[in-house]
Amino acid sequence: MSCLKLICLFLILNLSFEAQNTYAQKRPNILLIMTDDQGLGDIGLHNNDVLKTPNMDAIAKQGAEFKQFIVNFNCSPTRASMLTGRDNYRTGVVGVTETSHLMKSSEVTIAKLLSEAGYSTGIFGKWHLGDSYPMRPSDKGFQETLIHKGGGIGQASDPSGNSYFNPILEHNNVRKVFKGYCDDIFADATLSFIDKNKDKPFFAFYATNLPHFPLTVSDKWADPFRKMGLHELNARTYGMVANVDANIGRLLAKLKELGIEDNTIVIFMSDNGPRTKRTKNDLYPDRYSMNLRGTKTSVYENGIRAPFFIKWPAVIPQGIKFTNLAAHIDVMPTLLEACNVPVPKGLKLDGLSLMPLLSAKVKNLPEREIFIQGHAGSEPFKYFHFTVRGQRYKLISPTDDPYGDISRPTDADVKKMIANLELYDIEKDSSEINNIAKKHPEIVKSMLTKYENWFDQAIKDRGPDWPQRIYLGTLFQKNVQLSRFDWGGPGAFGKHSNKYGYWEVFSAAARYRITLRFQKIPASGLAFFKYQGLEKNILVSEGKTSVIFDDIELPAGSGRFEAFLKFDSKETGVQFVDVERIN
Secondary structure, three states: OOHHHHHHHHHHHHHHHHHHHHHHHOOOEEEEEEEEEOOOOOOOHHHOOOOOHHHHHHHHOOOOOEEEEEEOOHHHHHHHHHOOOOOHHOOOOOOOOOOOOOOOOOOOOHHHHHHHOOOEOOOOOOOOOOOOOOOHHHHOOOOOOEEEEOOOOOOOOOOOOOOEEOOEEEOOEEEEEOOOOOHHHHHHHHHHHHHHHOOOOEEEEEOOOOOOOOOOOOOOHHHHHOOOOOOOOHHHHHHHHHHHHHHHHHHHHHHOOOOOOOOOOOOOEEEEOOOOOOOOOOOOOOOOOOOOOOOOOOOHHHEEEEOOOEEOOOOOOOOOEEEEEEEEHHHHHHHHOOOOOOOOOOOOOOOOOOOOOOOOOOOOOEEEEEOEEEOOOOOOOOOOEEEEOOOOOEEEOOOOOOOOOOOOOOOOHHHHHHOOEEEEEEEOOOOOOOOOOOOOHHHHHHHHHHHHHHHHHHHHOOOOOOOOEEOOOOOOOOEEEEEEEEEOOOOOHHHOOOOEEEEEEOOOOOEEEEEEEEEOOOEEEEEEEEEEOOOEEEEEEEOOEEEEEEEEEEEEEEEEEEEEEEOOOOEOOOEEEOOOOOO
């Protein structure tokens, strides 16, 4: 080869490298896809014999898959950690209902930082970190929002009868009825957002509520699995996953159509392990679980290991599989580094960026442990239902019903929990069959000490001001609807549904119209509300469904807001309280 040809070849290769490098430095778009209650085995790529998910699979094949990706075992804690890069206990989020899912207003989200850096930000689907100011997604950095309230469509935060079909949703904090199936509606909104923002960097969070209960899906999607002879619950679950996969295909096609595929980071993940209708540590008959133990709400592997696929054609090579330990807390620092957005000074992150690994700058991540814990109520309990997950060893304190009625563990309870700790060698025993705690007390002691130190520091960082209060009468949300989903006390669901709770609120000094809404009452009684020493009651006639306390002056400050009905000395909660500032 002549010298001139060598020079030309060098120039071509150099220019190509510089172009790719420059392209990679251009701030990428982000499409973050999170499913709800989809297990690690509910993906075709993971050798599921009956469920095919070609579009989810494509994200992994065109990019990287993390095989040891840890999330919390329930919805809100994972979402809080993913959006903030912080352990859920620091964010104030311990569980999923009854004030435990309300994220502290001081928490800084990836959406806020990207928005401040010039990104267009949107969320479409599930939020589950608070329905009222200052906890709504619009308060936390999302410029466009289309969400269902509470933890799911049809739950206590919704009007009675709300359904996955033609649901009542909130678009930019305005309630509307939408036509169609919820997942298709969320996907359509994500497509519209991407199309509208194609010429500038965007962060689109497609947070589908599928395949969360209730297993509501059209026969079009469930029938193919019924014909295979699957259990009805599996047929519906897989039908919902197939619906999501089809919508993911539409989103990926849109990126390609707009010519922005190469410089768009696409992440696919789930928020926790698979939910079942049986016990928390069991599965539907014949539900494929990759031989992993446990389910949603369990600290065993099938409760806390989730799929995590990431592709960025301009930067990440295709088909990489990592066995390095990674977690939900790593999403925010990874995206900030990829987008060249600095972490604010003084903001403490628990996660670390995966970009050095994804870009082949390093071969391994630092050795570390991931701490997962959660339960009912907003008060954290030490030693209760936690796991310390390392690359090889895993220490757990399992509980069959972490979201049942619990109170602070006694000294005897704590002693029993510590005595019953389990230890597994995950590299050799991913199914968690052989408890080796008694064989390796030194490992148990070491990991337990790390957990204790983590817990103490997390609670210290969380601070005394919890749970997060709902604000009444602010300029940001003059009309606030309180629901059973956000109350404290006895609870809003199941056997608790006829009791009443309370709301922790902060009020602006003003006059208000307070409306209590409830199901048609069978007999006359009294309706009450109490707040900061103020108590009012009104006679309610048989058959009524609401009552209004008009022109009520509330003081500035914080307190416990109570609203309930009383019949023959029996108190029962209301479904909703509308608190409207009128001056």
